[in-house]
Amino acid sequence: MSNATLANVDRALLQQHLSERCEPAYRAGQVWEWAARGATGYEQMTNLPDALRRRLEQEVPFSTLELVEEARSSDGTVKALFRTHDGHPVEAVLMRYRDGRRSVCVSSQSGCPLTCTFCATGQMRFGRNLTSSEILDQALHLRRIEPVDHAVFMGMGEPMVNLDSVLEAARALPDVGITWRRTTISTVGWLPGLRRFVDEVEEPIRLAFSLHAPTDELRSELMPVNDRYPLDEVLAECMRYFALRRRKVFVEYVMLRGVNDRVEQARALADLLDPKVFKVNLIPYNPTGIYDGSTSKAIAAFKAALDRARLPSTVRLTRGRDIQAACGQLAARPGRS
């Protein structure tokens, strides 16, 4: 079991409750073990005394999040919309793949302060950073639907802005069935957090960089964060991650019709990225208003140009588009399934 032994409930509240009643310290670990294995409430925790279970039920909410709505896509994807105790919306997605993988995509913030122009989350009002318990509760909720084995921090928010809570949650995921090697934390290039991630994280957690444009000029148009932290500085930090950890960096590249999908832009991307360090993930765009998604022909031509340059790449399988659960579509709008 990881060090983050509590998480499904508000950890401060649970700890306070247990210590006020002079309960042994290991009770908190027992609660976490049950939650991580998919328990749906205290009543299932049969190694806790009856009286304690009843008290916990009354005094410590089992989850820090309240489920507002759950939508299911025709491809099996599940999107859950939650609310925090102070009313902030949070979304998480369970993606089911034909090869058996079950991946959770969790949010690190309610809304996002970084306003990337192609992203629905960036257009909604920023709420606040989520606590590690609120992040883990998303994974635990989806794990109750079925066992899960992969996690991506690619939901609402920029994980590197809320790095402490994100890491605390990520470090506890092996208890839920998701190893660190199957956990990916994504960033648009928020350098202060990324630097800390590179320096401090010794667990084999993977890094994804949302790049989306091969030049500073275009990138700044799409992602205001680029004005603050330009491409060469962020790429240098990704190289440092590779040098220190010997793990490749995934580059996320959303395909916007007529904006960043031309073959010469693929060549520029290949010039920018060392094939030993980076692997590109081309993401068919799920329209959210301003842009159109690239045609499959344009995506194929772009990928062929990367292939010719021997830069490894894949085209991401889109999941949950019909329930606004796909990349860039999370915006906490209930009732749209």
Ligand code: SF4
């Ligand atoms: S792409 Fe990520 S960083 Fe940009 S606005 Fe959306 S959630 Fe925020």
